[in-house]
Amino acid sequence: MSDIGVILLDSDLYRPVGDVGNPDTFAFPVRYHRATGAYAPHVVERGASGLLDIFVAAGRTLVGQGARALSTSCGFLSIYQRQIADATGATVATSALLQAPLLLRMLPSDARLGVVTANAASLSDAHLEAAGVTAGERPRIELIGLEETAHFYPTVVLGQGRLDPTRAAPEVVAAATEAVARDPGIRAFLLECANLPPYAASIRSATGLPVWDISTMLTWVHQGLSG
Known part of the structure; x- marks a missing residue:
């Protein structure tokens, strides 16, 4: 059962x-x-x-x-x-995004939550609001998009070829580490995409930050x- x-x-x-x-x-x-x-x-x-x-x-x-x-x-x-x-x-x-309101309350009030998403350009405020993120909380969320990746996005979203986790992992980790370098206020990650949890441990190792997902x-x- x-x-x-x-x-x-x-x-x-x-x-x-x-x-x-x-x-x-x-x-x-x-x-x-x-x-x-x-x-x-x-x-x-x-x-x-x-x-x-x-x-x-x-x-x-x-x-x-x-x-x-x-x-x-x-x-x-x-x-x-x-x-x-x-x-x-x-x-x-x-969606894993339902965890965002809880994580924002768990983190210090000046901390930001990095949301790693398959496509930051398409993930709208409406998606976040439907998950419970208020307009006042929205500035504390940093969207980290993977739509420009050479392997992950074409295979996972567009269905072009077979996913190779050994190629996808460096792309995902790079997106997370570059986001922290740009914004040291990021204190945790939430993986929007349900195909991203295989790389959660690598993100934790590379950034030293906690990661939640689906x-x-x-x-x-x-x-x-x-x-």
């Missing part, structure tokens, strides 16, 4: 351990269902416009299979956080459900 159900985007992406779509990432069973027709570029670059019904249907399927809590494989789906929760009746945590959130959700 799986208490957690994850709605996957319609993608054949290679998912190493750490990725939300790899069941070996978690120490507990996770059930998956693909949202057919929900492609990554549409979700990331077009705000998932017109795709709500697809995600609701996938969520209802997972609930029907016994899932008590739902998540997704893309942090940009925070935009539909309230709608999916209301439509499925489940406990829903669409796996830390779902582990917390599971503990609440199952003890």
